[in-house]
Amino acid sequence: MSIQMINSMDFEEFIDILGNIIENCPLIAATIWSQRPFKDLTDLKKHVFDFIEALPQSDEETESQSSWHRNNPNKGKEGILRCHPDIAGREFEQGTLTPQSQREQREAGLSDLSLEERRRLGHLNSAYKTRFGFPFVIAARLSDKATILKELERRLKNQPAQELSTALEEVLKICHLRLEDIRQSLEDPAKL
Amino acid sequence: MSIQMINSMDFEEFIDILGNIIENCPLIAATIWSQRPFKDLTDLKKHVFDFIEALPQSDEETESQSSWHRNNPNKGKEGILRCHPDIAGREFEQGTLTPQSQREQREAGLSDLSLEERRRLGHLNSAYKTRFGFPFVIAARLSDKATILKELERRLKNQPAQELSTALEEVLKICHLRLEDIRQSLEDPAKL
The missing domain is CATH 1.10.3330.10 (Oxo-4-hydroxy-4-carboxy-5-ureidoimidazoline decarboxylase)
Structure with missing residues (x-):
């Protein structure tokens, strides 16, 4: 229909x-x-x-x-x-993401980070961007803040070609949702 | 530099x-x-x-x-x-275009249309989209409202392949500016 x-x-x-x-x-x-x-x-x-x-x-x-x-x-x-966008980045905090991203990050509990979690996420996001030349992308709605942090830490150790393909799979999951x-x-x- | x-x-x-x-x-x-x-x-x-x-x-x-x-x-x-976006379309009137497009259309005098010009432009824009399946694109800053109306009328008669290539040339002029x-x-x- x-x-x-x-x-x-x-x-x-x-x-x-x-x-x-x-x-x-x-x-x-x-x-x-x-x-x-x-x-x-x-x-x-x-x-x-x-x-x-x-x-x-x-x-x-x-x-x-x-x-x-x-x-x-x-x-x-x-x-x-x-x-x-970055996960839990400045745009998310300012509410200026696309409506879809804003909702997805909110529903993953990312508006509810402790100071320590925020600091750690900021640090990992920036290490990730330096290493791969693109931001960390994950289907946030299928996850929660603890898993997102763990995944970011794990994927940061991937080889670039492997990480490119993992990140694109997340793009397709987001598209599906x-x-x-x-x-x-x-x-x-x-x-x- | x-x-x-x-x-x-x-x-x-x-x-x-x-x-x-x-x-x-x-x-x-x-x-x-x-x-x-x-x-x-x-x-x-x-x-x-x-x-x-x-x-x-x-x-x-x-x-x-x-x-x-x-x-x-x-x-x-x-x-x-x-x-x-459309030339002088609803988004332009509402001021919700990208800053660049908003400025380009304003500078071409498109905020200053008579009722009759607005009506004619609306009619031609919509005929153009029906014929080609994309909106009329022109480097507005290199033009003015009279020329834009004339060009829209003229290009509406183009063959689709010819018009696709004309429209892309305009995209590249906009990019250059x-x-x-x-x-x-x-x-x-x-x-x-």
């Missing part, structure tokens, strides 16, 4: 409603709109994943900087991660 | 400052950050253009829907256009 409503949207409605299924990347919804009609939400998700998959990724470990520079005009997967919310709100508008 | 400042930015600063050089597509700045150091702004712009060029585009006129569907997982160039503003503000912070 909701897929028919989605398939009948013009691009403006589509971007209004689905523009943030990948955080701060309305380009993705704006692009896959051309692929309607979608069979179902799984099919729609597949187009999102295909878009992300089609974004070139450099392999700095095996190529020299100069050949990489020539052969890989962009590193879109890391770009997608960089469009995500946001699509579920959209499905529910289309089927029962009173819920939103 | 400003290119050294840009090259020394971490990804968060870079996205803060350059995130909107392509309207509502921070993914592009977030991606090309990996390609630092840039030789100069022309080199930086080349990376933006390469990113856009690397986004697949379908050719519906020569391929069947099903083969297109399989072979072209995304139509990113049209997606970029769809991230742009926004980068010039950034350069000036970095060299003389008092200007912003």
Whole structure:
């Protein structure tokens, strides 16, 4: 039922409603709109994943900087991660995240950190960004503050290629949950 | 001078400052950050253009829907256009555009439309979106309201492939002007 409503949207409605299924990347919804009609939400998700998959990724470990520079005009997967906010960062505290992120971080209990937890998270977030060149992304709604801290500490030790793929899996989990919310709100508008 | 400042930015600063050089597509700045150091702004712009060029585009006129569907997982160039706002649309009137777009449309005299101009623009915008599946994009700062109306009327008659390429040229002109503003503000912070 909701897929028919989605398939009948013009691009403006589509971007209004689905523009943030990948955080701060309305380009993705704006692009896959051309692929309607979608069979179902799984099919729609597949187009999102295909878009992300089609974004070139450099392999700095095996190529020299100069050949990489020539052969890989962009590193879109890391770009997608960089469009995500810090976990419990300043924007979350100021309430200026996208509504979806604000809610997800709040529901994970991140508005309820002790001074010590806040300090530790700030320190780990910044070590993570220095090491990988993108912020720590996790599907906060599937987690809680203790697990988030533990995961951040654990993933900080990953190799860069492994961590890029772990982080992208989290992006896809977030996308899945946001699509579920959209499905529910289309089927029962009173819920939103 | 400003290119050294840009090259020394971490990804968060870079996205803060350059995130909107392509309207509502921070993914592009977030991606090309990996390609630092840039030789100069022309080199930086080349990376933006390469990113856009690397986004697949379908050719519906020569391929069947099903083969297109399989072979072209995304139509990113049209997606970029769809991230742009209407010229003198509701968001402009409400002042909720990005600061850059708001200023560009204001400076083109679009806050100063007669009732008849507003009606005509609304009608043409909507005919354009129906015909092409993306909004009318023009580098407003290089134009004025009379020329914008004339251009919208003229481009509405273009063939879709021709119009896609015309519209993307406008995106690149806008990007160029926004980068010039950034350069000036970095060299003389008092200007912003």
